[in-house]
Amino acid sequence: MTSTKQYTERCVIVGISTALQRKNKLNEYLDELEFLVHTAGGEVRKRFTQNIKMADSRTYVGKGKLEEIVEYVKAANINMVVFDDELSPSQLRNLEAELKVKVLDRTNLILDIFASRAKTSHAKTQVELAQYQYLLPRLTRMWTHLERQKGGIGMRGPGETEIETDRRIIRDRISLLKKRLVSIDKQMATQRKNRGKLIRIALVGYTNVGKSTIMNMLSKSEVFAENKLFATLDTTVRKTVIHNLPFLLADTVGFIRKLPHGLVESFKSTLDEVREADVLLHVVDISHPDFEDQIKIVNETLADIKCSEKPVIMIFNKIDAYSFIEKDEDDLTPSGPENISLDELMKTYMAKENYPCIFISAKRKQNLQELRQLIYSEVKDVHASRFPYDNFLY
Numbered sequence: 278m279t280s281t282k283q284y285t286e287r288c289v290i291v292g293i294s295t296a297l298q299r300k301n302k303l304n305e306y307l308d309e310l311e312f313l314v315h316t317a318g319g320e321v322r323k324r325f326t327q328n329i330k331m332a333d334s335r336t337y338v339g340k341g342k343l344e345e346i347v348e349y350v351k352a353a354n355i356n357m358v359v360f361d362d363e364l365s366p367s368q369l370r371n372l373e374a375e376l377k378v379k380v381l382d383r384t385n386l387i388l389d390i391f392a393s394r395a396k397t398s399h400a401k402t403q404v405e406l407a408q409y410q411y412l413l414p415r416l417t418r419m420w421t422h423l424e425r426q427k428g429g430i431g432m433r434g435p436g437e438t439e440i441e442t443d444r445r446i447i448r449d450r451i452s453l454l455k456k457r458l459v460s461i462d463k464q465m466a467t468q469r470k471n472r473g474k475l476i477r478i479a480l481v482g483y484t485n486v487g488k489s490t491i492m493n494m495l496s497k498s499e500v501f502a503e504n505k506l507f508a509t510l511d512t513t514v515r516k517t518v519i520h521n522l523p524f525l526l527a528d529t530v531g532f533i534r535k536l537p538h539g540l541v542e543s544f545k546s547t548l549d550e551v552r553e554a555d556v557l558l559h560v561v562d563i564s565h566p567d568f569e570d571q572i573k574i575v576n577e578t579l580a581d582i583k584c585s586e587k588p589v590i591m592i593f594n595k596i597d598a599y600s601f602i603e604k605d606e607d608d609l610t611p612s613g614p615e616n617i618s619l620d621e622l623m624k625t626y627m628a629k630e631n632y633p634c635i636f637i638s639a640k641r642k643q644n645l646q647e648l649r650q651l652i653y654s655e656v657k658d659v660h661a662s663r664f665p666y667d668n669f670l671y
Contacts, residue, residue, distance in 0.1 A: 286319040286379075286430055289349065292361035293338060294328045305567050309534065310361050310383060312485075317390050317430045322353055336371050337364060343375060350376055357430060359386055362535070366415045379429065383535055384411060389430055399461050406454040413447050465549070474664065475516070476524040476656050479554035481579065483571035484531025486562040487594040490639040492528040495519075495649065512550050519653040522660065527554065532578045548582050555659045557589045558652070563622070563636065564598035588659070590651060591634035593626070597641045 292307045294300035303326055311321045327342045336343050337360055350358065357379045364372070364382040372380045381389075388408050395401045480488040496515035517526045527550045551557065559575060561568050579585045599619050617625075623636050633651055637644040 286357050287353070287355050288314050288319045288321050288357045288359055288430075289323045289325060289346065289353075289355055290314065290321055290359045290361065291325045291338060291346065293332060294326065295331050300328060305570070306361055306534065310359065310386075313383070313386050313390065314359055314430075317386060317393070319357060319359075319430050322355060323349060325349075332362065334365075335368065336375065337362070337368050343372075347375060350378055357381065359383070369415060381430065386430070387533070387536070399465075402454055402457055402461065406451065406458065409447055409451050409454065413444065413451070462549070476556070476659050476663075477527065477550075477554045478517075478524055478556045478558060478652070478656070479527045479529055479551045480558045480560060481529055481551055482531060482560035482575055483562065484533050486531065486560045486565075486571070487639050488531065488560045489513075489528055491558070491560060491592065491594065491637075491648075492526060494639055494642070494645055495652070496526050514550070519649050519656070522653060522656055524656050527551075532575050534574055536578075551579070551584055552582060554584075554587065556652075556655050557584065557587050558592055559589050560592045560594055562595050563593040563619075564595040564600070588655060589632045590655060591626070591632060592648065593623075593634065593636045594639055596636050596643060597638040 290307055290310050292303050292310070294303045298306070307324050307326070311324070314321050325338070325342065325346050327338050329339060333339055338346070346358065349355065355378060358372070358376055358381075360372075360380070360382045362382060363384045364380075369380055369382070388404065388411060391400075391404045392408065395404045480492060482488055492513065492515070496517040512530070513528045515526050517524055529548075529550055557579070559572075561572055565571065576585065579587075596619060599622075619636070626634055633655070635644060635648050635651055637648055639645070
């Protein structure tokens with residue numbers, strides 16, 4: 278009988294704390310990197326960290342730490358090492374020579390996940406362009422690497438078929454993909470114009486906060502939702518009606534720390550749904566210990582694409598999973614989110630935010646009617662200001 282069990286790659290992850298990346302943040306970043314590895318189909322057996330003034334230009338980590346990693350990789354039969362930051366081409370070559378196993382960085386890992394998630398020709402084109410842009414300066418390293426081992430995490434996409442491809446052909450392919458994306462972007466812009474005068478709302482937020490689940494609840498559709506990073510790649514737009522007022526609701530790709538610039542550029546048309554939205558629904562996973570950092574990252578990304586001035590509704594999701602640790606009276610350490618009750622958190626955010634916010638559980642369907650009413654009020658205000666003679670709708 279043939280086994281159908283999927284092969285899981287054994288991995289270690291590596292990160293450093295420097296003057297630019299403090300030690301207290303390193304474990305948070307490595308937690309996320311481990312989730313990325315899990316999403317890609319790997320299993321993290323150990324994590325290595327080092328406090329260093331700056332990343333070593335040759336091997337990222339210091340000589341002693343690298344020797345420690347090499348010993349563990351051999352002893353534990355590890356077949357992949359993933360680094361939390363983007364590595365230079367020379368660092369990749371040097372690390373592979375020392376470790377004798379597959380070496381990936383965060384960027385390559387994210388690209389691999391995107392490649393596995395891409396379903397439509399549009400998403401596949403976007404991912405392929407980002408992959409080639411990442412691959413071009415690392416061409417020599419990638420080709421020798423692929424000759425030795427094919428398949429597995431980090432190997433999906435353009436590198437698998439033609440080992441003899443040279444830089445000129447890659448550049449030609451990048452040029453072709455860019456032209457194809459310009460054409461696709463024009464088609465999608467035309468589609469957006471053809472949607473008429475309906476108000477547009479876009480769901481935005483960090484990856485894996487529950488945007489697709491909320492989309493399904495509001496639009497009564499079946500958008501794919503999963504407890505993994507980047508479950509949604511292709512923008513999904515659904516016509517939604519609350520009470521008697523129709524609008525378009527778009528689900529978009531989630532943001533993440535250190536999102537590769539090439540992906541941001543490649544997914545321009547996805548971000549255009551955000552740029553052209555009238556209202557943004559910023560979804561936050563309130564149960565995540567770093568939800569405030571995630572809010573900051575999303576807000577910075579929105580500012581980068583010039584969307585920070587749009588009307589926003591803050592949706593704090595997953596209140597059913599929120600937990601806090603009550604502090605002892607004698608504990609004088611400053612309180613963090615983990616020491617604040619949900620009631621206190623709700624009062625704090627509802628008081629300090631300049632825009633509407635609501636606390637819900639999409640999974641348990643808590644406060645969904647209140648959310649629908651809040652969205653209705655925002656859509657009605659936008660519609661009334663834009664189309665003052667359509668007041669018969671409400």
